[in-house]
Amino acid sequence: MTSDGLHLGILGGGQLAQMLALAALPLGVRVTVLEPDALAPARLCATHLHAPYTDAAGLDTLAGCDAVTLEFENVPVEALDALQGRVPVRPGGTLLQRSKHRAREKEELRAAGAQTAPFVVVETEADLDGALAAIGGQGILKTSELGYDGKGQARVSDGDGLRAAWDSMGRVPCVLEGLIAFEREVSVAVARTPDGQTAFGPLVENVHKGGILRTSVFLPDDPQEARAHEIAGRVAQAWVLEGLMTLEFFQLPGGELLVNEVAPRVHNSGHLTQDGGGVGQFEAQVRAVLGLPLADWQPLHPCAMVNIIGVEGRTPDWAGVDALPGTHLHLYHKAWRAGRKLGHVNLVAPDERSLRERLAQLETLIP
Amino acid sequence: MTSDGLHLGILGGGQLAQMLALAALPLGVRVTVLEPDALAPARLCATHLHAPYTDAAGLDTLAGCDAVTLEFENVPVEALDALQGRVPVRPGGTLLQRSKHRAREKEELRAAGAQTAPFVVVETEADLDGALAAIGGQGILKTSELGYDGKGQARVSDGDGLRAAWDSMGRVPCVLEGLIAFEREVSVAVARTPDGQTAFGPLVENVHKGGILRTSVFLPDDPQEARAHEIAGRVAQAWVLEGLMTLEFFQLPGGELLVNEVAPRVHNSGHLTQDGGGVGQFEAQVRAVLGLPLADWQPLHPCAMVNIIGVEGRTPDWAGVDALPGTHLHLYHKAWRAGRKLGHVNLVAPDERSLRERLAQLETLIP
Incomplete structure (x- = not known):
């Protein structure tokens, strides 16, 4: 197996895709990105399919690559479904579903033998009762999906604060994580x-x-x-x-x-x-x-x-x-x-x- | 002065231009290459003006860059003339003329205080006489212009060989360099x-x-x-x-x-x-x-x-x-x-x- 002449598809065209392409080219690997932003960073060093992630023609082009990867975890399910069976998507759907869902991720980390901070799933109003006590009295409420760089997070230290934070997040499914005194x-x-x-x-x-x-x-x-x-x-x-x-x-x-x-x-x-x-x-x-x-x-x-x-x-x-x-x-x-x-x-x-x-x-x- | 947002033009789109572009992009520098080969290596990571080096529209685009550089020395004079006064071309024409001409290069190296191997200019049949003796009896005949990677070169150790080598090079202007026993x-x-x-x-x-x-x-x-x-x-x-x-x-x-x-x-x-x-x-x-x-x-x-x-x-x-x-x-x-x-x-x-x-x-x- 040689890298020379391979063709890599990437879902997303931001800076991570840009730097993936800059690293792929010297290996002899051509790169095509599917990315709706006309001014996406990766356009400068990859073939840029300027279309939504769910665009059929764009996904057909990616399906012709040797493999498809991604630079963000929130890839629409429709895009993954359209590529299914036509080209290897790595990582694949199962792993991505896990990444998109904080609670499931933590459960599966524990199942794999890794330790995590204590956490409680908050999906209904009833979940708020006793939640703080269960994770040590102080914590961080995080939306289960779509958070990054500190977005969709709030620090809470009492029941009223927890309730207000959950309200401000639109009562979407969340995870309340215990605050860790880390080194x-x-x-x-x-x-x-x-x-x-x-x-x-x-x-x-x-x-x-x-x-x-x-x-x-x-x-x-x-x-x-x-x-x-x-x-x-x-x-x-x-x-x-x-x-x-x-x-x-x-x-x-x-x-x-x-x-x-x-x-x-x-x-x-x-x-x-x-x-x-x-x-x-x-x-x-x-x-x-x-x-x-x-x-x-x-x-x-x-x-x-x-x-x-x-x-x-x-x-x-x-x-x-x-x-x-x-x-x-x-x-x-x-x-x-x-x-x-x-x-x-x-x-x-x-x-x-x-x-x-x-x-x-x-x-x-x-x- | 910051590199962010600058635009670099390159005459030539081969592997050196490709690697110049790969190094320029992370500095925030956009790159445009003028290169007649449709499959030029630099096309993958630069805007590729697919046209002859003397193409007026292509040169107009390069003239809009912050500076123009090159990846090969034999840039047509017409291209340099077309850019003259419109955009800095670096290195400029004087230095390039010197690089294109072995004998002048050696003379100007010596003028700058650098040492070179002994050499004799061969431009006419008469120059062949005594040329070998002047450089130590053995040498390498090189065309004055356009040689690279050992092309346009021949090793000679007697008068007949020198004459035959010069004939085979089409009697173009050459330089006969003394053979150096280097370490x-x-x-x-x-x-x-x-x-x-x-x-x-x-x-x-x-x-x-x-x-x-x-x-x-x-x-x-x-x-x-x-x-x-x-x-x-x-x-x-x-x-x-x-x-x-x-x-x-x-x-x-x-x-x-x-x-x-x-x-x-x-x-x-x-x-x-x-x-x-x-x-x-x-x-x-x-x-x-x-x-x-x-x-x-x-x-x-x-x-x-x-x-x-x-x-x-x-x-x-x-x-x-x-x-x-x-x-x-x-x-x-x-x-x-x-x-x-x-x-x-x-x-x-x-x-x-x-x-x-x-x-x-x-x-x-x-x-």
């Missing part, structure tokens, strides 16, 4: 081919700001990495993953890892693998989806990532970013909008100390 | 912005096979690097370079460096910088041409490159390449043809010993 948030990705090869990405430490990922840091030889890989591998096997999946964890003070969220794809926290000297997460997803040989993807030296997010009235100090040693700019060609992810800067350094120093400088340059 | 061939690139900032690429050691580059190797702290940078910097200043230029050197047993050839652009020997963790040569050219801040671009660890060249009846062991640690595949999406450069594999390793071991394996996998 840090980390993530790893796992890739698995249809024939059962698995490989792993590096353990990365993440810092969020206002519900959106702000920085990720990779340092070689993290003591939690082996355990995170073990959990990720177990879930990938149990869920019969085809493709790449990212697990976000809360690390408790004792070192224990609770799975917080799962994304059935490359993830913002893995962007730093693009410039670490090893294979990047985007290439790993392309390989896994096309059934090509896999190997663990690990940066060869310390590296970090800082997201560039639109902030009213402030722009990054671009010259400062360019002048800082070890920076790699990644812009997505998206129109500026407050709160929008517009790009990221990867940072590499020969050792931890210089990485920390440069990262502190970089954070002052990007508002 | 190794190395190269470096230098970038210079219009406002005079300069920066340098790593010193790379090159091995040719059948006149075509086969492997390049970078090891940190090469003792000749400082000297190579000094020469490259001197030439870049003297020639008022705008853009990026690669110098190939013969290193004599005493350590002295003679300039063999100059390419006014990124070069096959610099491909290994793509996966070295530092900035790559393609990004360096984009930055220099657009007048963005520069910094030396250096891999952070040992790395190497092996070209994939079409060989009748043999294909690379793709699975073996994928399975070897530290490999990064770069295919150009070109149709197979014997002797054609179809792609390359970059190789990274934590230390010199493992680089050498992996490189030896990689060479057996790529015929």
Whole structure:
């Protein structure tokens, strides 16, 4: 099996699809994306089928690819149904259904032997009674479907607050998660081919700001990495993953890892693998989806990532970013909008100390 | 000055243009190439103006870019004339005229203080007499213009051979170069912005096979690097370079460096910088041409490159390449043809010993 001449279809044409295409091209793989946004980032480096995700002609074109993958989990069921049996869609419908539904995801994580925060499903008014007590008195109410980057979430600490939060979310099905006193948030990705090869990405430490990922840091030889890989591998096997999946964890003070969220794809926290000297997460997803040989993807030296997010009235100090040693700019060609992810800067350094120093400088340059 | 939203034009749409575009996109830079080949590699990641290099409408589009660069030196004069005064073309006509003419290039290298092999210009029959004696009795006859990858070259060691070689080249203007007993061939690139900032690429050691580059190797702290940078910097200043230029050197047993050839652009020997963790040569050219801040671009660890060249009846062991640690595949999406450069594999390793071991394996996998 060689990558040369293969054709990959992607549902979605945002920055993840753009970076998947940038990673696929050097493998000899052509990319076609189906994406309704005329100005989608991936249009610059892929054939862009400019149509709704459910467009019959667009889906016919994707059906002619060697495999189809996706850059977001909320793919319409009609699109998956239209491709069913005509082209491998990886990950497939079962795994995607799980990703779209927080409660089911948590239940199936536990079934696979992974730990999660305590949680209660809130679907009816009656579910509100005793819900907070069951998860430790304080929690975060999250809509079961369609939440991302802190949207559709509210922190609650008493019964009235819980009721008000549920009302404000339109009383849709929700999950109330217990608040975890974690030491840090980390993530790893796992890739698995249809024939059962698995490989792993590096353990990365993440810092969020206002519900959106702000920085990720990779340092070689993290003591939690082996355990995170073990959990990720177990879930990938149990869920019969085809493709790449990212697990976000809360690390408790004792070192224990609770799975917080799962994304059935490359993830913002893995962007730093693009410039670490090893294979990047985007290439790993392309390989896994096309059934090509896999190997663990690990940066060869310390590296970090800082997201560039639109902030009213402030722009990054671009010259400062360019002048800082070890920076790699990644812009997505998206129109500026407050709160929008517009790009990221990867940072590499020969050792931890210089990485920390440069990262502190970089954070002052990007508002 | 920020790269975000800039538009770069490229004359030529081959693999160098493809890799320039792949490096430009993450900077927020859009790319348009003018290229008559419908199946040009760059079509996959740039807007492709599918027309001759002298096409008026195509050149009008390029004239609307922020700057225009090129991936080959033999750009038709008409194209340069049409762009003159409308958009910065970098490098500009003077430097390109020099690159297209071996004898003038060598004379101007010497004028800039760089050393070259001894040479004699052969333009008339009379120039053949005494030519071999003047350069040490043995030499290589090269056409003054349009030669590359060993084409338009012949090794000669006596008067009859010289005459026959010149006849076979159609008696076009040639340069007879003295044969150099060199210890190794190395190269470096230098970038210079219009406002005079300069920066340098790593010193790379090159091995040719059948006149075509086969492997390049970078090891940190090469003792000749400082000297190579000094020469490259001197030439870049003297020639008022705008853009990026690669110098190939013969290193004599005493350590002295003679300039063999100059390419006014990124070069096959610099491909290994793509996966070295530092900035790559393609990004360096984009930055220099657009007048963005520069910094030396250096891999952070040992790395190497092996070209994939079409060989009748043999294909690379793709699975073996994928399975070897530290490999990064770069295919150009070109149709197979014997002797054609179809792609390359970059190789990274934590230390010199493992680089050498992996490189030896990689060479057996790529015929």
